[in-house]
Amino acid sequence: MNQRELPEHPDFLWANPEPKRSYDVVIVGAGGHGLATAYYLASKHGITNVAVLERGWIAGGNMARNTTIIRSNYLWDESAAIYEHSLKLWENLEEELGYDVFFSQRGVLNLAHTLQDVRDSVRRVEANRLNGVDAEWVDPQQVKELCPIINVGDDIRYPVMGGTYQPRAGIAKHDWVAWGYARRASELGVDIIQNCEVTGFVIDGGRVTGVETSRGRINAGKVALCAAGHTSVLSELAGFRVPIQSHPLQALVSELHEIIHPTVVMSNHVHVYVSQAHKGELVMGAGIDSYNGYGQRGSFHVIEHQMSAAVELFPAFSRAHLLRTWGGIVDVTMDASPVMGRSPVDGMYVNCGWGTGGFKAVPGAGFAYAHTIATDEPHELNRGFGLDRFVSGALIDEHGAAAVAH
Amino acid sequence: MLIIDCPNCGPRPETEYGYGGQAHVAYPEDPHALTDEEWAQYLFYRDNPKGDYAERWVHSAGCRKWFNAVRDTRTYEISAVYRTGETRSETQKGA
Numbered sequence: 001m002n003q004r005e006l007p008e009h010p011d012f013l014w015a016n017p018e019p020k021r022s023y024d025v026v027i028v029g030a031g032g033h034g035l036a037t038a039y040y041l042a043s044k045h046g047i048t049n050v051a052v053l054e055r056g057w058i059a060g061g062n063m064a065r066n067t068t069i070i071r072s073n074y075l076w077d078e079s080a081a082i083y084e085h086s087l088k089l090w091e092n093l094e095e096e097l098g099y100d101v102f103f104s105q106r107g108v109l110n111l112a113h114t115l116q117d118v119r120d121s122v123r124r125v126e127a128n129r130l131n132g133v134d135a136e137w138v139d140p141q142q143v144k145e146l147c148p149i150i151n152v153g154d155d156i157r158y159p160v161m162g163g164t165y166q167p168r169a170g171i172a173k174h175d176w177v178a179w180g181y182a183r184r185a186s187e188l189g190v191d192i193i194q195n196c197e198v199t200g201f202v203i204d205g206g207r208v209t210g211v212e213t214s215r216g217r218i219n220a221g222k223v224a225l226c227a228a229g230h231t232s233v234l235s236e237l238a239g240f241r242v243p244i245q246s247h248p249l250q251a252l253v254s255e256l257h258e259i260i261h262p263t264v265v266m267s268n269h270v271h272v273y274v275s276q277a278h279k280g281e282l283v284m285g286a287g288i289d290s291y292n293g294y295g296q297r298g299s300f301h302v303i304e305h306q307m308s309a310a311v312e313l314f315p316a317f318s319r320a321h322l323l324r325t326w327g328g329i330v331d332v333t334m335d336a337s338p339v340m341g342r343s344p345v346d347g348m349y350v351n352c353g354w355g356t357g358g359f360k361a362v363p364g365a366g367f368a369y370a371h372t373i374a375t376d377e378p379h380e381l382n383r384g385f386g387l388d389r390f391v392s393g394a395l396i397d398e399h400g401a402a403a404v405a406h
Numbered sequence: 407m408l409i410i411d412c413p414n415c416g417p418r419p420e421t422e423y424g425y426g427g428q429a430h431v432a433y434p435e436d437p438h439a440l441t442d443e444e445w446a447q448y449l450f451y452r453d454n455p456k457g458d459y460a461e462r463w464v465h466s467a468g469c470r471k472w473f474n475a476v477r478d479t480r481t482y483e484i485s486a487v488y489r490t491g492e493t494r495s496e497t498q499k500g501a
Contacts, residue, residue, distance in 0.1 A: 230456070232454035232455075232456075233455075233456050236455075241447075241451050241453075241454075242451075242454075243446075243450040243451045243452075244454060245427070245452060245454050246454055246456075246479070290424070290425035291408075291425050291461070291477070291479075291482075292427075292454065292459060292461070292479050293479050293480075293482060294456045294479050294480050295479070295480055295481065295482055299407040299408060299420055300407055301407050301419075301420065301421050333450075334449070334450045390446040390449075390450040390451070391442045391443050391445075391446040392442070393442075
C-alpha cells in the first residue's frame with residue numbers, strides 16, 4: 001500500500017455499555033495498556049467479566065500523544081526481555097487482532113556523537129545480541145545510506161560518529177492500535193466504559209472489593225491500575241505511594257511533506273527523535289520538562305532545544321513549518337524502568353512508570369500484566385519490575401542506558 | 407516558559423534555573439535505624455500531587471542559590487517563593 005493512503009475512518013467498533021454492579025476485574029484507564037490488558041485477560045486467560053473504566057475517552061491520554069516509536073534495543077536483560085516480547089507481539093498484531101495498525105518495521109537508528117556514546121552504543125549492541133535482539137553498529141557512511149537526509153559532515157557541533165541500528169524496530173498508528181484492542185476486547189465480552197472517573201477505592205480488611213466512580217460504586221474482585229501519569233493520584237486514594245514523578249513530555253509535528261525520511265532516528269546526545277508519519281508529517285520529540293506537571297503542556301524552550309538539534313542533523317528541516325506541539329503526562333521512576341506487579345493492597349495491581357516509552361510496550365505489558373492479574377503472580381517477564389526492587393535495591397537502571405535519556 | 411521569582415534576583419526566565427524536586431525532604435536523623443523499607447521511601451519515593459507542590463529550584467545562572475517555591479502542578483502557577491531555611495507557612499499565610 002502507498003504509505004500515504006489510509007483506509008476509511010472506521011465506524012465505532014466497541015460497545016458503550018452501562019456499567020454493571022460488579023466485575024471480576026476492573027481496569028482503571030483505557031489507554032493502550034488498559035485495553036491490551038483487557039484483551040489478553042479475555043483471550044489468554046478466559047477472564048471476560050472485565051470492565052475498563054476511563055475518565056475521558058479511550059486512548060485520549062498518552063496513547064494519543066506519543067511519537068509511536070517501537071523498538072527493543074534496551075541494555076539490561078529484564079528490559080530486553082519484555083520489550084523484545086512486545087516487539088514479537090507487534091510483529092503478529094495485525095493478524096491477531098484482525099485489524100490494521102500500520103506497524104511499519106522501518107528500523108531505528110540511535111546516533112552516537114561522542115566517544116563515550118560510541119563505547120556505550122557498541123556495548124549495547126553486544127548486550128542486545130546476547131539477548132536475541134537484532135542490533136548492529138553502523139559507521140557514519142552506513143548511517144548516510146540508511147537515512148540520506150542526515151548531515152554526517154564533521155563541521156557541526158556534534159558530528160555523527162556512527163550509530164546503532166535495529167532493523168525490526170519501527171512505528172505504528174497509535175489510534176488504530178487502541179481501536180484494534182478495544183474492538184477485540186469488546187467482542188470477547190469486556191465492557192469499555194468511558195466518561196467514568198474512579199474517585200475512590202472500597203477496601204475491606206486490606207483487600208480491595210470495589211471502586212467508587214462518577215457513575216456509582218462498582219464491585220470488583222480485582223482492580224488493576226493502568227493510569228500512567230495519574231497513578232499517584234489513584235494510589236493515594238488507595239492509601240499507598242508509587243515511586244513515580246509525573247512530568248510533561250512534549251512532542252510536535254510539522255506540516256505534511258513528501259516522504260523523505262525512511263527510518264526512525266534518535267539522538268541521545270543532541271536529544272531529538274524523528275520519524276515521518278504515514279501521511280507525511282515529521283514527528284519529533286525530546287526529553288521531559290524538568291518540573292513535575294499534570295498540565296499536558298510544557299515550556300517552549302524545550303521545543304526550541306529539540307528543533308535546533310533536529311535542524312543541525314537534518315538541514316532540510318530548516319524550511320519545514322511547525323504545525324502543532326502538545327504534551328503528555330509521563331510517569332517517571334528513579335531507575336527509568338516500569339513498575340508492574342502486586343500493590344500493598346490485596347487484589348490490587350499496579351502498572352506504571354513506563355515514562356517516555358510506554359507505547360512500544362503496549363502488547364508486552366498488556367500480556368504480562370494480564371498474567372499477573374489472572375494468577376496473582378508476576379509473569380517471568382515482569383518479575384524484576386515489582387515494587388519490591390526499590391526495597392531490595394535490585395534496580396534496573398535504564399537511565400541513559402536504553403539508547404535515549406528519559 | 408515559566409517566569410520564576412527568585413527571592414534574591416527577582417523574576418527571571420525558567421532557563422536560568424535548575425529543578426530540584428520535592429522540598430523539605432530531610433536526611434534521616436538516625437540513618438542506622440532505618441529499615442530497608444524506610445530507606446526505599448527516602449531514596450526513591452517522593453510526593454507527586456496534582457495540585458500545590460512545595461519544590462526546590464536553584465538559580466544556576468543568577469545568584470546560584472537554592473530556594474523553595476509552591477507551584478500548582480495542574481496550572482504551573484507559582485503562588486509563593488521562599489528562602490531555604492524558611493518554612494512554607496511563614497511565607498504563605500493562609501494558603
